[in-house]
Amino acid sequence: MYCAALFDMDGLIFDTERSIKSVWQQAAQLQSLNIDDSFYSKFIGVKDVECEDMLKRYFLNADFSLDKFIFDRDRLMAAQKRNTTEIKRGFDTLFHHLLDQQVKLALVTSSSLSQVQHHFKDYHYLSSFKVIVTGDDVVKGKPNPECYIRAIQGLNVKADQCVVFEDSNNGMRAGLAAKCDCVMVPDLTTPSHTIREKATAILSSLEQAIPLFTPTSK
Template sequence: MFAAAIFDMDGLLIDSERPIMAAWIEAARTLDIELSHAQYLQVVGLAIAESELILGTLLGGPEAYRHAIDHVRKLLQLQRAEGLPMFPIKPGAAEFLGALRQRGTRCAVASSSTSGQIQACLGSLDVLHHFDAFAGGDEVVRAKPDPALYLLAAERLGVDPAQCVAFEDSENGAKAALAAGLRVVIVPDLKHPPASIVERAFHVLDSLHEAVAHVPRWFPGQVIRT
């Protein structure tokens, strides 16, 4: 059915949204501001410029935003300094990627994170070798929901977008993949996409664990014996 799979990273392959949200809430407290979960969820899935504008408004302006983001970076780097991966892999991700590799399915990442961040994060989790191509937010002019990232990833795979399926957790990511001509499987994370997006999805899963059972039907490629 599909010749290739293209994955979002944050909130889909790696559990980054929760620790980042916790860091922002803690950073806001250093400014004597109580940033709620609901307020933070406004920026999930947005491009950096949009999220900066919203968080800056919530925190009291550009200077407060700069203070907070410095604190967020320090909190996340502290975890890395303790010898832990900055973000853990999402349940089922490694298993699903391994199953795709066994079928010879080409895989790529299309993430708003930079190409360097993509390779560093996935390399630290020992899943980088499952991917044939990467498209990072630093390589396109417009971020999701613009289709540029998915079009670039499909081009680098050498596969027609219509033969690819995207795995996404966010509304903007799903919109980007659909606009690029891909089918979309939604695996919601912190913020469930609206019904208007869910209705256009090829499938909705609770986790990537569930995706493993669909591999033989969705990816009928040649099984590779090892």
């Protein structure tokens, strides 16, 4: 049985990906530019600074100001932060099962620590994560495995004792590159062919992962 569970945050624990996508698209529209859903899918699970580099390249031949985009995006995001972030179906059930089984928990997200603190501020979960790795802590974000390697080391476990939970292909690539077993619960993106082949499971909700952490009788 696995002894550790490593969780992504946006789109997996919290139903945030749609609102984040909307903010990025609105910020681009304020410069009469378009971030379509296909291009935005490359951002999911990736650090903001790396997404911003992609934007600069994407709009290289357009009248695009990254400084204005960041200002508008952050302003729109701040307005959204007045609301409580909704927990996704299945997380609470799995979370308490893992605590009952004394499974070590880590939070591994491309978001900043301030975003983590905001999302969890109305909930009791955050203190139960033994390790928290944010985008602030790594040089290279997902799909690079640095974040998951840091979490594994922080939990003092082996990679093959861990299950990584992700909602995006980029996050799954990071977990697989760290040599963990990986479970995808898709949100905005569907699993790629390669991810389908390599995933331990593709689930529709987190509570479906409970059997992975349930002792079997002999």
